Amino acid sequence: MSEGAAAVATGPDAAVAFAAVHRLCFADEPWDADVFACLLSLPSSLALVEHRQGGLAGFVLCRLAADEAEVLTCAVDPAWRRRGIGSRLLARVMAANRQRGIRHVFLEVAVDTPAAQALYLQCGFRPVGRRRQYYQRADGTGVDAIVMRMDL
Numbered sequence: 001m002s003e004g005a006a007a008v009a010t011g012p013d014a015a016v017a018f019a020a021v022h023r024l025c026f027a028d029e030p031w032d033a034d035v036f037a038c039l040l041s042l043p044s045s046l047a048l049v050e051h052r053q054g055g056l057a058g059f060v061l062c063r064l065a066a067d068e069a070e071v072l073t074c075a076v077d078p079a080w081r082r083r084g085i086g087s088r089l090l091a092r093v094m095a096a097n098r099q100r101g102i103r104h105v106f107l108e109v110a111v112d113t114p115a116a117q118a119l120y121l122q123c124g125f126r127p128v129g130r131r132r133q134y135y136q137r138a139d140g141t142g143v144d145a146i147v148m149r150m151d152l
């Protein structure tokens, strides 16, 4: 297990760890281990992780198609935030995407998550659109998504 440096993740153990961190980060819409097992098994997926003190501290998961990629999710355990893990994961996954011939990267981010928006802006993403009521919170409230794009 790598401590610090981002490493590629696959397999059932990774799926369980991803789901645990995702639950901490997205209480309203957690993805379970089966969802991550499915996503991680796809050849079109690319996931990078960072570990701290023997456990998963954060991950980023992308889906690749032709010369485009989508950041499906990026999550850092609350205990390890504001230490550069999220920005390092994104920088490394973008470098890996570029090596694979990816030219354009897209993502959706909820309008009520300023930390994520700040992270993506800092990493070079720019807003290009909006999806109305894209997310649904536990209380049923709909939340818009900002669509962001980065050209590599």
Ligand SMILES: CC(C)(COP(=O)(O)OP(=O)(O)OC[C@H]1O[C@@H](n2cnc3c(N)ncnc32)[C@H](O)[C@@H]1OP(=O)(O)O)[C@@H](O)C(=O)NCCC(=O)NCCS
Pocket (backbone or CB within 6 Å): 025, 026, 058, 072, 073, 074, 075, 076, 077, 080, 081, 082, 083, 084, 085, 086, 087, 088, 109, 110, 113, 114, 115, 116, 118, 119, 120, 122
């Ligand atoms: C968004 C998230 C991944 C950031 O991870 P992180 O490891 O804490 O991020 P970093 O330490 O690399 O921060 C990089 C930059 O992002 C911005 N940022 C991160 N957290 C922030 C916060 N709470 N408030 C404002 N800006 C923030 C800052 O610009 C920061 O740079 P700085 O520390 O030099 O000011 C993390 O907060 C998280 O998992 N949030 C919940 C899940 C989520 O919203 N994921 C993204 C949508 S898929």
